[in-house]
Amino acid sequence: MASQKKNQIDMCHGPLFSKIVFFTIPLMLTNIMQLLFHAADLIVVGQFAPGTALAAVGATSGLTTLVLNVFFGLATGINVLVARYTGARDPEKVSQNVHTAAAIALYWGICMAVIGILISRPMLRLMGTPENILDKASLYMWIYCAGMPFVIFFNFGSAILRAVGDTKRPMLFMFICGVINVLLNLFFVLVFKWDVAGVALATKISNAVSAWLIYRVLSKSPGGIRLMPKKICIHKTALNETLRIGPPAAVQGSCFSISNITIQASVNSFGWQAIAGNTAAMSLEGLVYVASSSLFYSAISFTGQNHGAKKYKRIIRSIFYCLICTCIASLSIGLTFLVFGKELLSIYNSDPEVIRWGLVRFRILLVTYFLCGIMDVISGSLRGLGHSFKPMLVTILGVCVFRIIWVACVFPIDRSMVCLMISYPVSWIVVSTINGFILFLICRKLLRNARCRKFD
Numbered sequence: 044m045a046s047q048k049k050n051q052i053d054m055c056h057g058p059l060f061s062k063i064v065f066f067t068i069p070l071m072l073t074n075i076m077q078l079l080f081h082a083a084d085l086i087v088v089g090q091f092a093p094g095t096a097l098a099a100v101g102a103t104s105g106l107t108t109l110v111l112n113v114f115f116g117l118a119t120g121i122n123v124l125v126a127r128y129t130g131a132r133d134p135e136k137v138s139q140n141v142h143t144a145a146a147i148a149l150y151w152g153i154c155m156a157v158i159g160i161l162i163s164r165p166m167l168r169l170m171g172t173p174e175n176i177l178d179k180a181s182l183y184m185w186i187y188c189a190g191m192p193f194v195i196f197f198n199f200g201s202a203i204l205r206a207v208g209d210t211k212r213p214m215l216f217m218f219i220c221g222v223i224n225v226l227l228n229l230f231f232v233l234v235f236k237w238d239v240a241g242v243a244l245a246t247k248i249s250n251a252v253s254a255w256l257i258y259r260v261l262s263k264s265p266g267g268i269r270l271m272p273k274k275i276c277i278h279k280t281a282l283n284e285t286l287r288i289g290p291p292a293a294v295q296g297s298c299f300s301i302s303n304i305t306i307q308a309s310v311n312s313f314g315w316q317a318i319a320g321n322t323a324a325m326s327l328e329g330l331v332y333v334a335s336s337s338l339f340y341s342a343i344s345f346t347g348q349n350h351g352a353k354k355y356k357r358i359i360r361s362i363f364y365c366l367i368c369t370c371i372a373s374l375s376i377g378l379t380f381l382v383f384g385k386e387l388l389s390i391y392n393s394d395p396e397v398i399r400w401g402l403v404r405f406r407i408l409l410v411t412y413f414l415c416g417i418m419d420v421i422s423g424s425l426r427g428l429g430h431s432f433k434p435m436l437v438t439i440l441g442v443c444v445f446r447i448i449w450v451a452c453v454f455p456i457d458r459s460m461v462c463l464m465i466s467y468p469v470s471w472i473v474v475s476t477i478n479g480f481i482l483f484l485i486c487r488k489l490l491r492n493a494r495c496r497k498f499d
Contacts, residue, residue, distance in 0.1 A: 052208025054348040055130055059357060060364050062208075067341045067368065069210035073201070074333040076217040078326070085326050087228045089319075089392040092238035097392055098315040099179035099239050101322025102172045107187060108303060110159060114195045117147065118202035120289025122340065123347045123426055124281070125206035125268065130351030136281075137267025141203055142274045143281040148199040152192030159188030170304060171311045173318075179239040186240060190247030193254040200257035203268055205344050216256040224249035291435035292426060302446035302470075306463055309450055313400070313460070320400025321460075323391035327380055328408060334372035335416030338365045339423040346427030355489045362424045362482070369416030377409040384409075400460065407464035414471040421478045428485060434478050441474035 052066055088096040121144045128136040163184035164177070172180055201213040224245050231241025261270035310321045345361040380387060388401040422434045449466040456462075 054126075054208060054345050054361075055352040055354055055357065059345075059360050063341055063345060063361065063364050063368065066208060066210055066344070067337050069214040070205065070340060071333050071337040071372075073210065073214040073217045074337055075330055076214070076221045078329040078333065085322060085391055087232050087242055088238055089323070091232050095176045095315060096179060096238045097322065098173075098318045099176040100183055100242065101318050101325075102167065102170070102176055102180045102307075102311070103184050103187070104307065104322060104325060106163065106166055106170075106184060106304070110155065110188070110191065111194070111198075113155075114152075114198060116292035116294065117285065117289040118144075118198050119292040119343060119426055120285040120287075120431070121199060122202040122206050122343050123288050123429065124284055125203050126344045126347030126427070127351035127429075128267070129207050130348035130354075134267035138269070138274075139278040139281040140285070141261070141268050141270055142276060143278045143285065144199045144203065145196075145270055145275045146277045147282075147285070148196040149192065149275070152195040155195075156188050156191040159191060160185050163188060170308045173311065173315060176315065176318075183239045183243045186243035186247060190250050193247065193250040196254040197250065197257050200254075200261055200270075203261065204257075205340055206347065207268055208344070212260055213257065216253050216260075219256070220249040220253040223252060288426065288429065288431040291431035294435050294439070302443045305447050305450050306466070309454060309463055310460070312458075316394065316396045317400045317460070319392055319394070320388070320397040320402075321404055323388050323397065324401035324404040326391065327387055328404075328412070331373060331376045331380060331409060331412050332415065334376060335369050335412065335419040338369040338372070338416060339419035341365055341368075342420045342423035343427040346424050350428055355486075358424075358428070358489070359486055362420065362486075365420045365424070366417060369420050370413045373413040373416040374410075377412045381405055381409040403460045404464055407461060408467055411468035411471070414468055414475060418471050418475040418478070421475060421482050425478060425482055425485070428489075430481075430485060433481050437474055437477045437481070441477060442470045445470050445473060 052062055054062060054066075085097060085100055088100055121140060124140045125137055128134075128140065164181040167177060167180050167184065197216075204210070204213055227245030227248055228242050231237045231245055235241060237244070258270065261268060262272075264270070307321075310317055342362060342365045345365070346358050349355070349357040349361065384402050384405045385398055388398045388405075391401075392398070422438070425431070425434045446466050449469075450463070453466075454462055
């Protein structure tokens with residue numbers, strides 16, 4: 044029991060900044076290692092398979108991100124609710140949400156795997172994927188979708204552990220599975236010559252191991268987060284609460300993906316070298332994005348627990364500290380990557396033309412990723428406070444609709460990669476400004492209603 048508790052962080056008492064840092068660092072490392080699953084695929088096929096193999100895997104990035112963001116959104120709802128009831132010290136409600144989350148992960152994961160397999164190839168065609176890489180891209184997606192339940196279960200389980208302050212064990216599990224993934228990548232590609240199929244299969248086997256490890260932890264955890272197979276079912280109240288918070292977050296994540304698919308389709312028009320360069324750059328940018336995505340989850344967990352405990356002053360301080368951390372981390376990593384951009388891109392593919400396309404994307408986005416971090420922290424804070432519909436609506440308009448309009452109206456005037464990339468920071472500024480004003484109004488109302496309350 045004691046060993047389980049020591050992995051958790053009490054977010055409602057004690058020094059706040061240090062707890063946010065200790066919570067976020069393992070989460071960042073976990074996200075980095077999760078990204079390395081995909082990066083290992085790209086590096087192995089880029090170095091040991093035909094050049095079109097890298098483009099084939101890269102052409103699927105928009106679809107895979109779309110699928111994942113749907114379930115990350117649902118996991119966000121679980122994170123918020125488990126954190127809130129943990130802060131409110133209500134283990135029965137925590138247990139209901141945990142077992143409902145497990146049921147959603149298993150049942151919905153299987154359904155989405157089947158749907159994904161059926162629609163992958165038509166979607167790739169719709170995105171304008173070149174014919175010379177369509178077969179390989181379709182094969183990668185089929186294998187990817189078949190292993191979807193494992194990915195979903197791991198992320199749902201990680202969301203539960205994050206809600207109680209445990210980010211260390213998911214980090215450890217991701218490291219173990221990352222090593223397995225790299226070794227299997229090399230084995231399948233170098234020994235069996237399976238290229239795209241090999242890296243996809245290696246990743247799915249690793250996902251299965253990570254899902255099993257997270258299940259083992261939850262099944263042995265104390266208190267409300269303990270997962271018992273016989274109790275896995277959908278509790279109506281927990282489901283309703285999850286559906287109130289999760290789907291809007293899922294829609295928001297999907298909007299990012301839909302807009303990125305639109306941009307990916309435009310990138311596809313430049314040819315396979317542009318696709319490969321853009322893919323390599325996106326993979327490396329993912330390592331920059333972990334700063335903002337990790338602070339997004341930190342904001343959710345800290346605001347969620349303190350909201351449940353009615354500690355409103357700590358909510359304000361949590362948001363402030365998360366904003367500072369995401370700006371520092373995003374700028375530090377982004378500028379470092381920009382300085383060594385050519386060398387980093389050459390890890391994926393040594394073709395000078397591929398590297399040139401990747402550098403075009405780098406020069407626009409790496410210096411502006413802190414704006415994405417600000418946007419994510421504000422969005423995560425709103426969700427931790429139980430407001431999910433408002434940021435969803437703002438994101439649909441400020442990201443999805445805005446970028447689609449950009450591609451349809453601005454891009455035809457200047458058909459260049461630079462023009463496409465500029466749409467990202469502009470949309471981040473729009474969404475951050477609107478959601479930031481909403482968050483300010485909500486926090487002011489909380490403090491006004493609790494004016495007579497004694498704060499920590």
